[in-house]
Amino acid sequence: MPVTVRVRAERASGEKRVAASPESVKKLVTAGAAVEIEAGAGEASLISDAAYRAAGAAIVPPGTAVASGVLLHVRPLTVDDVEALPSGAITVGMLDPFQNAAGVEAARDRGVTTFALDLLPRISRAQSMDVLSSQALLAGYRLVTLAADAFGRMFGMTMTAAGTLAPARVLVLGAGVAGLQAIATAKRLGGIVSANDVRAASADEVRSVGGTFIDLDLGTADAAGGYAKELAEDRARRQQELLAPHIAASDIVITTAAVPGRAAPRLVTAAMIAGMKPGSVLVDLAAETGGNIEGSVAGERRRVAVEGGAVTLIGARDIQSDLAPDASKLYAMNCANFTALLLKEGETVLDFDDELVAGSAITHDGRIVSERVAAALAPSTMVEESA
Structure with a gap:
């Protein structure tokens, strides 16, 4: 049989x-x-x-x-x-x-x-x-479409007789398979895309799909199998400090960072969100595993007050099922x-x-x-x- x-x-x-x-x-x-x-x-x-x-x-x-x-x-x-x-x-x-x-x-x-x-x-x-790569590929694409839907503006620069529309500035934190697909998708939509990751190979990978790599001069943190490893507390805090101005300058922030077997690393704090422009959007792929972004909740899309208005914070859930x-x-x-x-x-x-x-x-x-x-x-x- x-x-x-x-x-x-x-x-x-x-x-x-x-x-x-x-x-x-x-x-x-x-x-x-x-x-x-x-x-x-x-x-x-x-x-x-x-x-x-x-x-x-x-x-x-x-x-x-x-x-x-x-x-x-x-x-x-x-x-x-x-x-x-x-x-x-x-x-x-x-x-x-x-x-x-x-x-x-x-x-x-x-x-x-x-x-x-x-x-x-x-x-x-x-x-x-x-399966991690095949599903992350789809997740990275979907993160960008979620962000675009919530953004309420065009992604790419558009020049008309009535004026010029500036391109969206997109920051992707975490440049694994999901992050790289997010970079490529945002770039295809016409966004100006930058990214950061703690792995040694990430700079070349980000550039290969059209993104600008942000070097925080923190050194690398590679684990076995091509994954990132968790940063020590002092390095993690320094990472947040160095990312803060890049987040404040971004229209859209997409986070995809993960450490196997551990809660997702916290990359974006409430204080950093408070420094963003009204109308900005944040999408957190790691919301189901603790969240890269403070305050993100899996499956929830909510408004967070900032000076002069609010930003949209989206916690991803069942994203591949979309x-x-x-x-x-x-x-x-x-x-x-x-x-x-x-x-x-x-x-x-x-x-x-x-x-x-x-x-x-x-x-x-x-x-x-x-x-x-x-x-x-x-x-x-x-x-x-x-x-």
Whole structure:
């Protein structure tokens, strides 16, 4: 019997994405899997049950019990999600293990093997499976369109017989995939775009997409895997001081900074917002993880009083779901490409000698097998090695 790969309709409120597309179903079927998709799972991403059937999937009623096999998901699994799985099941998706201790421990206790694609080693082989990059790409674009909608003015310079309209001045803080896409999008709309990031490679990356890099002369702060690491308190405070005049001069501020496994770094304080021009806009991608901007709340758009008027502060939430058809298409293929690593002639074979398999495994055989996650959740507990 071929292994069953189940794709569920997401349970989280506001989540419109789905972990399968017709193209990803075809890939999984070719790899020897039997694919089952909950009825209606793709509706919010404009994928019909008929399209899934045509690609080779079976449609099952919502809530149908998952047999042993592989479950693909978008949002991190809750305790209830895990407890509905049989022992020996395998899950593939975003797990956010550092912020989802209860879900990780439930999977360990249930004997469920979990793979967190948000912890996938960032090596060249992983590019087709990199959910963080594929989803950040869409997030960066959406941040700019949110800002443009709230700005109430044109982005690009326009010269007419009646006068000249100045271009929007856009500042992007954090130049990872989301930040670089935000820079490129704002530039295409005609904005004058500058950016800052603490990673060594960021200056060249910002310039490559048309932005002006702001060098604060703070040195670099690179962590493994191309991420930034958290700044010491004195450097973080100095960073805020040096950014303040750039923020005051900007019409739009977009923040995308993140540190894996930690709350988002605070880049913009209330005092800095108070120095901005009336009508300015701030958009915080990190609102769901503590916020780069003081006062931002995930899912809220509010007015903040400044001298002479107010600015608009937007806390992003479910931002990829705003572009669900595209987000699902990319995410689904990320999942299918990774799941194909686990399949050999239609059966699951977990090769922990493979860097991608071992690096993304969180729980297996009743243990937390990721040293990073085990150390973060239980620092005093001896970590057992992966099977």
